[in-house]
Amino acid sequence: MTPIRTPSHEAGQVPRLKFSTDAVRKEEQFDAWSSFNSMAELEAITPPAEGFKASSTSYRLGGLQLTSFQLAPMKINYTQNIQRRLGLDHWCLSVATKGPVGYQNSENEVAVAPGHLLLHSYASPFSGVMENTHYSSVFFARDDFWDIADHLDRGAHKLAHGPMAQIVRDFMLSMIARADGLTQTDASALSEAFGNLVRALVTNNPATIEAAKLPIAAAQFDRARRFINANLKMPGLTPDAVCANIGVSRRQLYYLFEQQGGVASYIRNRRLAACYSTLAKSGAVRLISSVAYEYGFTNVSSFYRQFAARYGFGPGEARVAARSGQVPSITECAFVDWLRRLGE
Incomplete structure (x- = not known):
């Protein structure tokens, strides 16, 4: 063979x-x-x-x-x-x-x-x-x-x-x-x-270093993105925590996530997407509040409002939406796409 x-x-x-x-x-x-x-x-x-x-x-x-x-x-x-x-x-x-x-x-x-x-x-x-x-x-x-x-x-x-x-x-x-x-x-x-x-x-x-400014930023962005996605359940997942992990200033971090609406917005949207996925997969087994707390949302009422603003329906309806094949709109940007956009 x-x-x-x-x-x-x-x-x-x-x-x-x-x-x-x-x-x-x-x-x-x-x-x-x-x-x-x-x-x-x-x-x-x-x-x-x-x-x-x-x-x-x-x-x-x-x-x-x-x-x-x-x-x-x-x-x-x-x-x-x-x-x-x-x-x-x-x-x-x-x-x-x-x-x-x-x-x-x-x-x-x-x-x-x-x-x-x-x-x-x-x-x-x-x-x-x-x-x-x-x-x-x-x-x-x-x-x-x-x-x-x-x-x-x-x-x-x-x-x-x-x-x-x-x-x-x-x-x-x-x-x-x-x-x-x-x-x-x-x-x-x-x-x-x-x-x-x-x-x-x-x-x-x-x-x-100046000539490499864009790919340096792209590498830093991707490292930050991977750190955030791996730590969505971490209570202390803040912009300062991301800065400490990838070794950049708060000013540089905000520049990296400017096209994502800011790093705090990115973290919130990734956590909302994780909640949506968990609710859709778990059916009626898990309480909505427990899922929200798991992913760092400490105020359930605020979580409901943010979820509805993001997806157009509430967390309870996410289970029904998942069964009909509807999926969340993820705004996460791919590495190479983000690299190209930096040069525009």
Whole structure:
């Protein structure tokens, strides 16, 4: 049985390539992965009989390639001979979301924990060890970043640190989370934004920070949005709490949510949407007041008024509306859409 290798390029969407060893016999899975991924010498850590579950999905975003990997334990060795054979002169920014990665070259040895950002270069040898690792990488060519090549070379084979590293990581995680829905138009916006962020990351001067102002704001907005959505039941979910979590001032936070009617309005609307969803799913089982209190509404009368103003009917009618197929109007803005609107 052959491995799953699916190139895809639906109308308007970015080109993508998916690969998985799931359909391969266990004892042949590592060989299948090695044949597909010939960019380095690979060595499985577990015996062939135990199988080698691995998959990758790659997306072409203009001059960038975004690839997400899920890998069983293995060792990798990118040698000088492979570099000469492939002729690669690319850098790669990677962020792990699961499992440690051990990485080293002739000068550095790095332990890459989940959430850390690693910059490495395919112009020189390196090696590494994976342990049931999930990570994603953005590959970009020297020719497209010639203006900061010296900075990138000095930062290669090292972890990136500081506020800009966190912003670049958040930007990458947002790209990864939405990769399957990206269009060619999105790719152009993301490629330009990523380039500005990388320049700000490695040079950290006022000119590059200013050029990256919009994608920095987009990454901050998306991080704030994710924090809010994950903490809708938290009693202390206030603008100040959001500021503390993402490390911005109240003034910057209000700028980020200006198109949403302000951060307090965004939090209220997300909580109302969560109440609507809970009431619709729970039928008559739960008291409306208990649902309102669960999501931070301390005044039930005020909750009824806000709910009706938002949806055009009261919470009690939400259950009937749900059975008829009516859903709440969600004003939450997608990451790439918000990025484009910033530049208008």
